[in-house]
Amino acid sequence: MPLNLRLRGSLLGSLHFGCLVLAQPSVDPCYNYTVLDNPWRDTTYGSGSNCDQSVSWSGWYRLFINTVSAHIPDTCVAYGHCGTNIALWIRGGHPTVQDGVVTRDVCGYAGSYCCYYGSYPIKVKACPDNYYVYELVRTTLCSSAYCAVVSSINTSYTAVTPATISTVYPSVDPCYTYTVLDNPWRDTTYGSGSNCDQSVSWSGWYRLFINNVSAHIPDTCVAYGHCGTNIALWIRGGHPTVQDGVVTRDVCGHWINYCCYIGSYPIKVKACPDNYYVYELVSPTLCNSAYCAAVTNISSTTTITPETSTAGNVV
Incomplete structure (x- = not known):
């Protein structure tokens, strides 16, 4: 039409x-x-x-x-x-x-x-x-x-707050009760592959390692065809500080020149006192997609502001 x-x-x-x-x-x-x-x-x-x-x-x-x-x-x-x-x-x-x-x-x-x-x-x-x-x-x-919807609105009122996932603090601190996730292919420097996290039976919290070095899920865009998969998954919104406790972050995957073309189910993240992070991982929305791991020096005492990209550009 x-x-x-x-x-x-x-x-x-x-x-x-x-x-x-x-x-x-x-x-x-x-x-x-x-x-x-x-x-x-x-x-x-x-x-x-x-x-x-x-x-x-x-x-x-x-x-x-x-x-x-x-x-x-x-x-x-x-x-x-x-x-x-x-x-x-x-x-x-x-x-x-x-x-x-x-x-x-x-x-x-x-x-x-x-x-x-x-x-x-x-x-x-x-x-x-x-x-x-x-x-x-x-x-x-x-x-x-x-889409377009016709409904009563008042633009002078407080902005609509979208529904959020409950972030009830766990009874056991996940900083000390986690599963190690150390697949070498998750490294951001690794090329493409057919690995898929959709079929994994995720349960509880995970801490990432690459070659015995503590790692974290990237919070800036990862290009298509890295981390041993096709859709390399990263988190948007930056990592929390220790003081923030457990937070929820959106998971994104780059495709067709847009860093968040593929959305995936949100995950929970917690910063731990000894400068590492733990993640409550869930099955992503499609194959082949998998969580990435990056080895860089970051501090869990300062909030990281993620880089953003203009439409069509990879950061």
Whole structure:
């Protein structure tokens, strides 16, 4: 189906001493956007072959469904809705007006996981009259498309908080009750392979070693075809400090020029006093994918800020 876009102009005119004075257009995307009103984007619509990967996106967009203002869902949308196969939603909740422009991750459901497919992040802004505008970008795969939902919102309220996994502190400290994971092929310097962690019966907490040296899961992007597998898994959000206790981190895999194209189930991480980390690992979403291990000097007393990449670039 053709993409239906209508430009909403912002150039205003006013009479001044009998003359028409043209005001300069505002740069605020709340008043400079393109209308995106395809009926098939509605979350109540079934599957289809629509794909936003081929659209020449430019600037900011406001969503409508049947002339009613809509927004991209910030909760999981099941496979086969919104006139496509991979229905795209945003993770992290919508901002408030006070937040200004924020960046949000884009997710797509598959394989019983709400963020199985990642897509390039987009920018979002809440506008004073209770609507949102989005700086949309090309998606990572076909058939995938941005969804739209019509529901009551209030952009002046606190941003939506996404559901999180419970991080109840274990009764036994995992820093001293872990299983050693020391496959040499997990090293980030190792090439590709057919190893797959999906078939492993994971249980409890693990500490990584490479050639008897303490290692950790990378928290920056690992390129495709490393760590003895195809989809090399890394964690996003940085490692915690000892003071942080147990935290939850998203697991990502690089593919098709995007560092988090493949999402996998989140894992729990804990920093230990002697400068090492332990991980509560779970089966990833697909083969061939496996957790990587990196040997570098890091301190568990200082939070690591992960590097980020622009869309299409590997960090």
